[in-house]
Amino acid sequence: MAGDSFIAVALLLTDLLFFVAAAETPEVPMPPWYVVLPLDIAMVAPLVFRRKATLWSAYLLLLIGIPHSALELGAASAFAMMISIYSVLVYVGRKQGLLYLLATVVVSGLQLWIDTPEDVWILAIIALFSTALCWTLGEFAGARRAYHEEVEARLHLLETERDQATRIAVGEERGRIARELHDVVAHAVSVMVVQADGASYAVDGNPEMAKRALQTISETGRGALAELRRLLDVLRSDGDDEPRVPQPDASALTDLADRIRQAGVPVTLAIGPEALAGLPAGVSLGVYRIVQESLTNTLKHAGQGAQAEVVVRREADVIDVKVTDDGAGRAKQLVPAATKVAAHTAPPRKLTVPGGNGLIGMRERANVFGGTLEVGPAPGGGWQVHARLPVRLAT
Numbered sequence: 001m002a003g004d005s006f007i008a009v010a011l012l013l014t015d016l017l018f019f020v021a022a023a024e025t026p027e028v029p030m031p032p033w034y035v036v037l038p039l040d041i042a043m044v045a046p047l048v049f050r051r052k053a054t055l056w057s058a059y060l061l062l063l064i065g066i067p068h069s070a071l072e073l074g075a076a077s078a079f080a081m082m083i084s085i086y087s088v089l090v091y092v093g094r095k096q097g098l099l100y101l102l103a104t105v106v107v108s109g110l111q112l113w114i115d116t117p118e119d120v121w122i123l124a125i126i127a128l129f130s131t132a133l134c135w136t137l138g139e140f141a142g143a144r145r146a147y148h149e150e151v152e153a154r155l156h157l158l159e160t161e162r163d164q165a166t167r168i169a170v171g172e173e174r175g176r177i178a179r180e181l182h183d184v185v186a187h188a189v190s191v192m193v194v195q196a197d198g199a200s201y202a203v204d205g206n207p208e209m210a211k212r213a214l215q216t217i218s219e220t221g222r223g224a225l226a227e228l229r230r231l232l233d234v235l236r237s238d239g240d241d242e243p244r245v246p247q248p249d250a251s252a253l254t255d256l257a258d259r260i261r262q263a264g265v266p267v268t269l270a271i272g273p274e275a276l277a278g279l280p281a282g283v284s285l286g287v288y289r290i291v292q293e294s295l296t297n298t299l300k301h302a303g304q305g306a307q308a309e310v311v312v313r314r315e316a317d318v319i320d321v322k323v324t325d326d327g328a329g330r331a332k333q334l335v336p337a338a339t340k341v342a343a344h345t346a347p348p349r350k351l352t353v354p355g356g357n358g359l360i361g362m363r364e365r366a367n368v369f370g371g372t373l374e375v376g377p378a379p380g381g382g383w384q385v386h387a388r389l390p391v392r393l394a395t
Contacts, residue, residue, distance in 0.1 A: 004051065007083070008044040015040045015074030036073055043068045043076045047083060054091045058084035058100055062107060069111060078127075081108075082134045089138030090145060097138065101131065179289070179361040180231055186358060188224030190296045191263045192217045198264060216262050249284035250276045250312070253291055257310065260295045265302070265325075267295065268309045275314040283389050286365040287312065287321055290373075293358045294323035294385040302327050302383065317391045318371075327382040362387070 019040075022030045030036065042064050046057040061084050065077035081104055089097035108127060199213035248256075257267040276284065291310055298308045308325040359375055362385070366373040371389035378384035 004048050008047040011076040011079055012040055012044045015076045018074040031071055039068055039073060043080060047080060050087045051091060054087050058088050062103060082130055085131060086134045086138040090142045175364060179364060182358060182361055186296055188220050190300050191220045194263050194299055248288050250279060250287040252288060256292055260299060263299055265299050266307045270311045272313040275312050283369055283391055286369060286389060287319060289365055290321055290362050290387050291323055293362055297358060298325040319389050319391055321387045323385045324378050325382050
């Protein structure tokens with residue numbers, strides 16, 4: 001409003017100077033000062049608010065300009081009309097600008113028709129060119145203003161998209177870290193708990209077995225601590241100069257099965273020929289983690305005397321992983337005897353059940369590579385985890 005106030009004061013001083021000069025010339029009749037001064041102030045006052053209340057200011061100037069120009073009090077009315085045409089076009093729009101321009105032309109034409117001066121055509125041409133100039137400036141300023149608003153909107157949209165992408169990336173990274181921590185901690189702690197329970201039962205009757213269980217607890221704990229340190233070092237480090245310890249992959253399934261056997265669950269491992277050949281690192285890690293979580297769940301939930309079977313096969317561009325356990329023989333037959341024949345022709349649909357963090361982690365690993373995961377009771381009793389991971393998509 002500072003610039004508009006300056007324009008209003010400048011026009012007011014110009015009209016007042018015109019009034020003082022005309023008052024000293026007896027040949028030019030002028031109204032008394034108590035009429036001229038309020039009318040001059042009212043003529044320029046709405047200009048101060050031309051940006052905030054553009055239409056109100058413009059039409060108020062048009063009304064006040066009628067007596068101001070009729071009394072020939074100065075040029076403030078003409079300049080105010082030109083400024084109002086520019087302001088309405090820039091700050092309101094072309095449609096309102098055309099309406100205001102039409103109203104201005106009608107009012108000015110009526111004034112010229114009622115009080116026809118000698119140089120009416122010169123005044124009309126000057127008004128026409130002044131109006132055209134103000135309209136052209138308004139079009140240019142309006143286009144520039146619209147361009148800046150569009151640029152600001154696009155910048156705001158880009159900032160919003162960047163923030164959204166950052167939040168998505170942070171969420172994905174947090175999920176990946178949570179999966180890694182769960183896979184490291186849950187498996188090791190489950191093995192340690194089972195071994196500790198076995199050691200507590202065997203400490204009196206079979207000290208040698210209790211000693212082996214404690215040794216397994218010690219080795220498992222050290223391995224888990226080593227993996228946790230490696231993961232934390234990766235999170236703390238900002239550079240790529242420090243050496244990295246490779247994560248386990250599908251080739252370590254034999255060692256994993258041995259650890260589960262030592263924990264007390266007999267595991268049968270069947271890996272098809274060339275099943276792991278040329279397997280991408282991400283898919284290989286996913287296979288290992290899915291088998292690890294499945295066997296850990298068997299260790300925790302299947303009960304004493306349970307057995308597990310792991311089958312890994314390669315089918316063209318898909319690696320098929322199936323982990324089953326018998327649930328210590330406690331799970332009942334899920335397919336009734338009367339429907340066995342129908343079951344052979346139309347096998348029952350696998351149950352996909354919600355689970356804890358482990359099942360969520362397995363589903364996320366399968367989804368990352370565009371694969372599928374089925375988790376639920378096996379048809380003949382026990383529990384089954386069946387994952388299929390595309391190899392070609394992962395590469």
